Amino acid sequence: MHSELPSKLLNTAVDEFAKLPGIGRKTALRLALHLLKQPREEVERFGNAFIALRNDVKYCTVCHTISDADRCPICNNQRRDHTTVCVVETVRDVLSIENTQQYNGVYHVMGGIISPMDGVGPHDLTIDRLVERVAEGVVKEVILALSTTMEGETTCFYLYKKLRHFPLAITTIARGVGFGDELEYTDELTLGRSIKNRQPFTV
Amino acid sequence: MHSELPSKLLNTAVDEFAKLPGIGRKTALRLALHLLKQPREEVERFGNAFIALRNDVKYCTVCHTISDADRCPICNNQRRDHTTVCVVETVRDVLSIENTQQYNGVYHVMGGIISPMDGVGPHDLTIDRLVERVAEGVVKEVILALSTTMEGETTCFYLYKKLRHFPLAITTIARGVGFGDELEYTDELTLGRSIKNRQPFTV
Numbered sequence: 001m002h003s004e005l006p007s008k009l010l011n012t013a014v015d016e017f018a019k020l021p022g023i024g025r026k027t028a029l030r031l032a033l034h035l036l037k038q039p040r041e042e043v044e045r046f047g048n049a050f051i052a053l054r055n056d057v058k059y060c061t062v063c064h065t066i067s068d069a070d071r072c073p074i075c076n077n078q079r080r081d082h083t084t085v086c087v088v089e090t091v092r093d094v095l096s097i098e099n100t101q102q103y104n105g106v107y108h109v110m111g112g113i114i115s116p117m118d119g120v121g122p123h124d125l126t127i128d129r130l131v132e133r134v135a136e137g138v139v140k141e142v143i144l145a146l147s148t149t150m151e152g153e154t155t156c157f158y159l160y161k162k163l164r165h166f167p168l169a170i171t172t173i174a175r176g177v178g179f180g181d182e183l184e185y186t187d188e189l190t191l192g193r194s195i196k197n198r199q200p201f202t203v
Numbered sequence: 204m205h206s207e208l209p210s211k212l213l214n215t216a217v218d219e220f221a222k223l224p225g226i227g228r229k230t231a232l233r234l235a236l237h238l239l240k241q242p243r244e245e246v247e248r249f250g251n252a253f254i255a256l257r258n259d260v261k262y263c264t265v266c267h268t269i270s271d272a273d274r275c276p277i278c279n280n281q282r283r284d285h286t287t288v289c290v291v292e293t294v295r296d297v298l299s300i301e302n303t304q305q306y307n308g309v310y311h312v313m314g315g316i317i318s319p320m321d322g323v324g325p326h327d328l329t330i331d332r333l334v335e336r337v338a339e340g341v342v343k344e345v346i347l348a349l350s351t352t353m354e355g356e357t358t359c360f361y362l363y364k365k366l367r368h369f370p371l372a373i374t375t376i377a378r379g380v381g382f383g384d385e386l387e388y389t390d391e392l393t394l395g396r397s398i399k400n401r402q403p404f405t406v
Contacts, residue, residue, distance in 0.1 A: 005298065006268050006275045013256040016249045020234050031223050033294060035253050036260065036269070043257035046219045047250035050238050053216040054246035057239065065209050066239070072209045091236065095208065 083140040286343040
């Protein structure tokens with residue numbers, strides 16, 4: 001889009017939308033014109049939602065997930081198993097695991113992954129807080145649920161070294177061929193591992 | 204996404220993003236978490252851009268395009284041909300035509316198209332204002348640049364009836380096979396018309 005927009009206000013709004021990841025200028029224009037057609041109160045609610053989120057959001061002091069209070073609803077829930085901690089990279093991973101409805105423990109959000117290429121070291125993450133949390137003695141199992149990338153494996157190994165002296169089980173989520181995947185199209189590493197770690201057939 | 208988000212502020216922000224056309228809840232969450240990582244001032248600029256757009260935007264009193272002043276830059280430009288008016292549905296069409304850099308006349312933005320199914324009649328559009336504009340006597344040609352849908356054709360016909368008594372040329376943009384299209388995949392109506400309206404070959 002090389003031509004100038006006829007309005008600076010519109011141009012600013014389009015620029016702001018286009019800064020979002022995955023939103024190009026064509027989509028940004030479509031979204032800005034959509035907002036123009038909405039009632040004023042709606043647009044004020046829209047704009048203020050993000051300002052409020054950014055200014056007022058807190059992070060759970062226990063697990064570091066996004067929260068409105070000092071403790072998130074999961075850490076506050078006494079019906080959850082507080083002896084099992086699932087270590088994840090981001091809040092999105094918490095939501096993904098919650099959506100499976102297969103996990104009743106608590107979480108620890110690291111805030112990223114060790115990645116020297118991106119300048120992220122262990123001290124940029126909440127790893128020290130995880131070690132403190134484990135040292136309190138309540139936790140019996142730590143599940144490492146990180147990406148299966150090189151950085152993920154490195155971070156798993158780092159966490160393992162930090163935690164192995166505590167009397168607790170350190171596990172990782174199962175790797176293998178996904179449901180609905182065809183063997184033919186599964187990469188060799190995944191397929192090789194899933195054969196090596198084969199499990200008893202259950203009905 | 205059926206699980207509850209751990210923060211109401213986040214939930215509200217996600218809801219607001221998800222109200223935008225073409226943005227699902229997964230993308231909305233990704234965008235909200237992206238904003239969370241930006242500096243406060245950035246997020247305030249983001250939210251306020253849309254509120255300012257909605258509250259302060261004006262429409263050009265001549266051609267009805269979005270404008271910061273009473274007259275848009277195109278209508279104010281004395282180097283443009285004010286005797287030729289291109290009638291379009293929306294501001295986006297103005298921008299699309301401007302991007303071609305092939306047009307030096309002015310515009311008239313109707314604000315939509317006659318569509319009884321959507322409850323849009325001639326009086327919901329800026330048609331009367333177009334007739335007044337033509338009646339002033341400066342305009343020598345009106346180009347109808349509307350969609351080639353049933354509603355577009357209906358609207359063209361309605362405009363033609365309103366304008367045919369004035370001493371001016373009424374034209375439509377050329378219909379035909381687009382550049383880069385293959386004949387095999389062109390619909391019969393378009394192909395038929397483009398054969399009927401064949402043009403002298405020029406080099």
